Amino acid sequence: MRLFFVEDNAALQTTVARSFERRGIQVHGFAEGRPALERWRAHPPDVVLLDLSLPDMDGLDLLSAARAAQLTTPVIILTARGTVGDRILGLNIGADDYLPKPFDLDELEARVRALARRSRGSPGSPGAAVETEAFCGLRVDADSGAVYHLGLPLDLPPREAALLRALLARPGHAVAKERLTGIVFADDLDVQPDAVEVVAYRLRKRLPAGSVKLVTLRGLGYLLKAAD
Incomplete structure (x- = not known):
């Protein structure tokens, strides 16, 4: 949305x-x-x-x-x-x-x-749209914010889900670390600058194998790309 x-x-x-x-x-x-x-x-x-x-x-x-x-x-x-x-x-x-x-x-x-x-419009009506365009089988439900892979919901903690949604908004493009920190830790004013790195590390372990990769770009941020 x-x-x-x-x-x-x-x-x-x-x-x-x-x-x-x-x-x-x-x-x-x-x-x-x-x-x-x-x-x-x-x-x-x-x-x-x-x-x-x-x-x-x-x-x-x-x-x-x-x-x-x-x-x-x-x-x-x-x-x-x-x-x-x-x-x-x-x-x-x-x-x-x-x-x-x-x-x-x-x-x-x-x-x-x-x-x-x-x-x-209500679900199923002409023109209804309740999800984002899929990327490597991943999509975000526009109403709930839940992330799905091949139609099945991913079990993600709130911060990992927030990071993945932010990256799925621009798949294949770098998203600055500072911007991701602001999104993932919106409710934490005392967050450490490197805290998002921990969330990215945990998210990598939860991404569907063989689907997408979370890439770290030194000095730039992170991006999602299709797995090799």
Whole structure:
């Protein structure tokens, strides 16, 4: 699942991105509305999280422009504006949900997944999509974040699963060690720089034999490649 987060608070963007990417949701952050709208038009995501107080335009104006452009992506408004009038106006313009700040990350994730399911349609309906494209038999279920190999779920601890999901988002491409550390240890502010190496070591032992290899690139990070 791919998510746009339009929010000018860099710390909040980082917190949400780290938490969600660990749960198998890719987050693309935007600090301003106009670049977000441009990208939205070119590559629509599964869900948009939208703050209303943006530096270059009001979030409601961004939402109105998106709906006028026939962009139907589900939108959750996240804002400190908590009045009933703001909520009604946002929903009337085209928002699908509204969550006032501060919010709980687990509740936000549940709302994101529910909206994504509804927009795709129920399982088995035309256009439904509940999984990522497979790589060497591995795929990530978009709703649960579980990783499967040839249709069978892999038994992975949370940190190993988070690392594998992050690598499966860009198979065959190097992912920086710093980025992986932020995803795998999103809930640990005191993590050691080399902690992700331990997780990578454990993940190697759990990968299906003869399917994929987890390669260490000195000074760059890690990548997944097909086994020789």
